[in-house]
Amino acid sequence: MTRVQETHDDLTGRVLVAVINSHRDFEIARDQGWYRIPCERAPSRVGADYLAFYQTKLFEEDRWAINYYAPIRRYRVLPRLNLLPHETEHPRAGAPYYKIEIGALRPLPRSIPSRRLRRVTFIPTTLEHLFTAEEINDLWCGTADEEKLWRVFKEKGVSAERCYPLKEDDYEHTVDFALPCRHGMAGVCIEGEPKVENVRIVRERPLIDEYEASALGWTMLGVQSPEIAGSSPACLEAILQLVSGLGGIAPAE
Amino acid sequence: MRLGFPVKVLGQPGLRSHDSRRWQNRPHLSVSLAYLRDTILYLERQDIRMYRMASDLAPYVVHPGLPEFHSQIEDCYTELAVVGEMATDCDLRLSFHLPLTSVLNALDETVAQQSAQLATAQARILEAMGLGPEAVIVTHVGGLYGDRDAALARFTQSHERLPPLVRRRLVLENDDKRFSVSDITWVHERTGIPLVFDYLHFKNFNPQELCMIEALERCLRSWPPGITPKIHFSSPRTAMRIIERRAPQSGSRESIMRAPRTLQHSDFVDPFQFADFLRECERFAPRGFDVMIEAKAKDLALLHLRQHMARIDTTWDCRVGN
Numbered sequence: 001m002t003r004v005q006e007t008h009d010d011l012t013g014r015v016l017v018a019v020i021n022s023h024r025d026f027e028i029a030r031d032q033g034w035y036r037i038p039c040e041r042a043p044s045r046v047g048a049d050y051l052a053f054y055q056t057k058l059f060e061e062d063r064w065a066i067n068y069y070a071p072i073r074r075y076r077v078l079p080r081l082n083l084l085p086h087e088t089e090h091p092r093a094g095a096p097y098y099k100i101e102i103g104a105l106r107p108l109p110r111s112i113p114s115r116r117l118r119r120v121t122f123i124p125t126t127l128e129h130l131f132t133a134e135e136i137n138d139l140w141c142g143t144a145d146e147e148k149l150w151r152v153f154k155e156k157g158v159s160a161e162r163c164y165p166l167k168e169d170d171y172e173h174t175v176d177f178a179l180p181c182r183h184g185m186a187g188v189c190i191e192g193e194p195k196v197e198n199v200r201i202v203r204e205r206p207l208i209d210e211y212e213a214s215a216l217g218w219t220m221l222g223v224q225s226p227e228i229a230g231s232s233p234a235c236l237e238a239i240l241q242l243v244s245g246l247g248g249i250a251p252a253e
Numbered sequence: 254m255r256l257g258f259p260v261k262v263l264g265q266p267g268l269r270s271h272d273s274r275r276w277q278n279r280p281h282l283s284v285s286l287a288y289l290r291d292t293i294l295y296l297e298r299q300d301i302r303m304y305r306m307a308s309d310l311a312p313y314v315v316h317p318g319l320p321e322f323h324s325q326i327e328d329c330y331t332e333l334a335v336v337g338e339m340a341t342d343c344d345l346r347l348s349f350h351l352p353l354t355s356v357l358n359a360l361d362e363t364v365a366q367q368s369a370q371l372a373t374a375q376a377r378i379l380e381a382m383g384l385g386p387e388a389v390i391v392t393h394v395g396g397l398y399g400d401r402d403a404a405l406a407r408f409t410q411s412h413e414r415l416p417p418l419v420r421r422r423l424v425l426e427n428d429d430k431r432f433s434v435s436d437i438t439w440v441h442e443r444t445g446i447p448l449v450f451d452y453l454h455f456k457n458f459n460p461q462e463l464c465m466i467e468a469l470e471r472c473l474r475s476w477p478p479g480i481t482p483k484i485h486f487s488s489p490r491t492a493m494r495i496i497e498r499r500a501p502q503s504g505s506r507e508s509i510m511r512a513p514r515t516l517q518h519s520d521f522v523d524p525f526q527f528a529d530f531l532r533e534c535e536r537f538a539p540r541g542f543d544v545m546i547e548a549k550a551k552d553l554a555l556l557h558l559r560q561h562m563a564r565i566d567t568t569w570d571c572r573v574g575n
Contacts, residue, residue: 009276014267039335044295045267047288064532075283077335094337124267141266208532 015130016048017123021056030105036083039096045124051102054120066112070102112136115252136161143188145228146176159249167216182247184217191222254572255543256555257303264552265295270309280312282325293339303346303543315370326377337382349375349390356395358408366478378418386480389424391449394432412444429454429516435461436466441475448472451485457516466537473540487547488526490517520549524561
């Protein structure tokens with residue numbers, strides 16, 4: 001055993017899921033061992049022990065799924081031109097970027113697909129979630145209420161999407177659960193302060209403006225923490241009625 | 254007055270204080286700085302203006318057996334400057350606290366030297382971040398070794414030998430069973446080191462029976478003009494402790510109940526106790542100060558305290574500059 005032999009992966013290790021949407025960027029990650037994020041557009045969570053890659057539709061059989069991850073070795077802050085010296089004319093050539101240096105790509109035990117081929121930006125998660133997720137919605141680490149409702153949806157076969165943007169590319173305003181229905185989008189948001197058993201989490205997500213949501217074609221339902229408690233949450237019937245009123249869940253693409 | 258908390262963020266799952274991977278997995282200061290950047294963004298959103306960074310922000314940076322980790326600070330000058338600028342822009346006061354394993358007055362010269370090396374590394378990090386003199390490194394006197402006078406003298410000698418960049422930032426805190434406010438005042442008079450008043454430690458260990466305001470005043474006056482002093486505040490634990498252990502006879506796991514000890518920090522701060530303390534300070538303390546809240550619930554304790562202070566203390570908004 002060499003001195004720098006790595007220990008086994010720590011399942012509590014933090015993972016940042018990032019998007020790879022070009023073959024060039026995938027080759028850079030695989031062959032040169034780095035990934036870049038413009039500092040100005042970086043998500044609120046950049047720090048992680050591992051980087052995992054959500055591959056977009058360009059990647060044929062690997063598309064719309066997370067297939068690889070790698071340990072993070074180092075972060076650097078560099079102008080884009082230092083990373084891609086041939087792109088002198090790029091409008092952000094001088095802008096600072098995080099260069100995230102990584103070890104060799106490792107295939108996941110099983111790929112993590114997006115059932116609805118949704119757009120994804122960055123997902124902070126853990127290695128344990130990455131190894132056990134059946135689909136990308138299993139990756140989010142939410143409050144106890146969110147996790148409970150997500151488990152209930154899965155048990156009841158309700159096809160929901162977690163942390164879903166109210167409108168495309170607006171990741172500042174997300175609903176806790178989106179239910180894509182035949183006649184529009186239904187959104188479920190958990191309201192109120194986290195309950196006592198969940199004191200470890202400060203809920204930061206901005207409240208969704210219902211008028212704005214309606215204008216964007218959403219029908220919103222707010223549920224309170226007590227409505228989620230118990231083995232058969234009281235809010236479930238209201239959620240199912242909402243879905244039914246919108247023509248039922250739309251089939252995945 | 255700024256309120257702060259130490260190291261671990263509990264309010265957001267997965268927000269780590271530093272790269273805690275073992276050396277075999279090649280942790281790096283730059284990864285810690287990425288975590289720190291995320292933490293600073295969280296603190297800004299919560300309007301928290303003081304934070305103590307993890308003492309092992311640069312993992313293994315002075316470990317004698319792992320020289321491959323020793324150049325991390327030079328390797329990260331750019332990233333340190335970027336994160337430091339973020340903190341400055343957010344008016345965030347950052348600090349370090351030497352770990353209890355760092356003993357500047359140790360009888361064992363190797364331990365004393367390693368402690369000095371860690372203090373130097375922390376000072377270099379603060380310098381590289383471009384932080385002003387309010388970014389300090391807190392330490393205790395260290396070991397008693399059965400001779401208080403000799404222990405205090407050894408600390409002053411050790412302090413003299415530290416590089417100027419460390420001496421500029423090192424501050425000394427009273428502890429809860431060895432070195433009281435009177436003891437650290439003795440050190441201050443010989444070295445000029447600023448003193449951090451720790452409320453709970455003072456209540457637990459005050460053999461000279463100083464009155465609280467006198468002790469606080471001594472500490473506050475020890476800081477140079479133009480640098481806001483900082484103090485530590487916490488309430489003693491009063492709740493029953495449940496301890497998991499293996500039964501001595503059967504070896505099976507069991508939970509036992511233990512009464513709390515007054516040395517222990519409580520999960521949250523008693524807001525009435527804090528309000529009384531501030532009222533007393535307002536009447537008698539010579540100058541303002543920042544408060545590091547040392548409670549087990551970390552940032553949640555700070556947010557909880559702030560919420561309750563706004564309710565029970567009519568002058569609270571003025572105190573925190575709202």
